[in-house]
Amino acid sequence: MIHVKQLKKLYGEKQVLAIDALEIPSGQSFGLVGNNGAGKTTLFSALLDLIRLNQGTITNQEMDVSSSETWKQFTTAFLDETFLIGYLTPEEYFYFIGDLRGVSHSDVDAFVGQFEDFFHGEVLKQKKYLRDLSKGNQKKVGIVGALIGSPSVIVLDEPFANLDPSTQIRLKELLREWSQQKGVTLLISSHDLQHVTEVCERIVVLDKGEVVKDIKTQTQTLKDLEAFFTQKSQEG
């Protein structure tokens, strides 16, 4: 269970995030949508204690993320390329994450092996450092890295961006499977309304840092969201 209370984040005078209350129950697949600057990445960064809040708290399984560090044991994230170590090969990167999360190298090998088709033969044993991989392949490494060590909370910022169509479809299946079978809390953000409605059981729309919609995904959700953002674009 993730619990956001009275949260406020300002950059100078400008308010970038203001959420009174938001609860994400354990096991939920949670989608965050919103235009650029709506505060999606800021919310995820705050949840991971990467930025300091001006006001309010975020608790992850009853623990305040800014004072306790225990949440790190069951939470993983891939927000952007700053979660990758450019001078490592993909294998070394996975081992590094495994070492930190108490997964042996052979278990990492077995785990990563499942993603052979997801990687499409372009990631493992390529004699390339992460910094030399394409943006899409870097993203794949980051996402798989965030799945190592049976985390119960997974945070992915725009996992679909930069991926080719086949991989996007494969990733959708993967995330659905993952959130259902293992009973993990999955938090993703996306600009792709269709993908996010297909993967997430609940969708929250952020606008200028505030929650403007909180929907349980149904068949008409995609249409609702499209209507909302069409209206936004007309407002200018």
Place this chain on the structure above:
Amino acid sequence: MLAQFLSLQWKSFTRSASFSTHLSIKILIGFLLLYFAATFAFLGALAYHIIQDELARDPLETVNQFMIYGCFYWVVMRYFIQKTPVFNITPLLVHPISKNKIVHFAMGKTLSSGFNWLGLFFMIPFAIVLVVEGYHWVGVLSWFVGIMAFVMSTNYFNLLINNNQKAGAIALSVLALLGGLHYVYIFDITVCSGPVFQALYQYPIAALVPIALWVFLYKAAFADYKKEMYIDGGLALQQADAKTQEFTWLNRFGKTAVFLKNDLRLILRNKRSKSTALMSFLFLFYGLFFFTGSVEMYNSPMWSIFAGIFISGGFLFSFGQFVPSWDSAYYPLLMTQNTSYREYLNSKWLLIVVATLISWLLSTPYIYFGWDVFFLILAATVYNVGVNSYLVLWGGAYIKMPIDLTSNKKAFGDKQAFNIKTLLLTIPKLVLPVLIYFLGSQHSEQLGIALVALTGVMGLAFKNHVFSIIERIYVAQKHKTLWAYKQK
């Protein structure tokens, strides 16, 4: 068009991260440049009389004799330090600007490099003195023009060999061979080259030769660069074949090993950290200034302890002071992993300590200067391990400067690395051991050395306590550091 190029260049200069730093540091660097210029000018003005009075030789001939080594030096320095003109070319390629213009500009830009102009500060006063002393002004002028053309030629020669690694390796080995042959008295190139430079004075028309060389090298480099104006050609970033390195022998260090392995890969696989680590070995030779008695001012035991700190502390100072900035590119990853600062810091500490001990081993030949020197360096090493290793980690918490691991530039070091807190922390690093030594040496030199070593041993004993303090500082600085690393 040129105005637009220039304005782009100006913006890239003034908006670069390293420029937007404190005014006082800009002034400091300004003074430093001024100092170098003044030193050169001074040397240029005095060289004539020094050579005439002390060596009793013809000043111009003597300068010409060694001019070839000046050129060698220019080529080598440029090869290793001067940047090739990359100047964000890719976005311009698709605009209606001819490729010739882009290349001409990029190559012309290299003229602004300090390497081309520093020589002038020596040449101009020297030439003036020559004319004043009765050398014919036409000859002096043609000599001056010719030499400057040579200097410019090295500029474009450098562009050529920089573009072609094989050519670079060949050129550098030829230079090394010539230097070596001279050194062992087999073949003295200055005997042949001296008259060539002298001819510039005797036959003013000869100045056309270096000018022709300059034009030729420019054309050659131009053709070379124009050919490379493709994003899969010269503009592509070079990729090395990656190999997986396990370092399983480090596993005995437990969780610290996880970070230690990464640190080794960090040093081995990134230009920036590799050159820093290699540079730190140069510190080993620092002691030669002190123990050979070549610099009179340094001939006191107080200065020797200072030297000792640097001899074994090369890696500690050059690499250690930028912890945790080395990990700036992926600091958010580390901050969300299931690990503590303690393990992270411990790995960095271990790395610094091992490097310090290796430096000490390599420094043992200093025994040549006597056992007291040996013990002095040993004491300084213990101090480095026991005190300075903490202090650099501590200071690093305040530096907060993102490091671009893949680039290798920044001639004057990283300007943001200067700040009041890090400056204050250098006091215990360098001044305190000298002070401790001074206090002890009032009794005897041996006691001074022993006290310095003892301080180091005491530092080691309090390791856990000190680490707790440093850890608290790192935790307190976490969000500020994360924010700073985002500002590239």
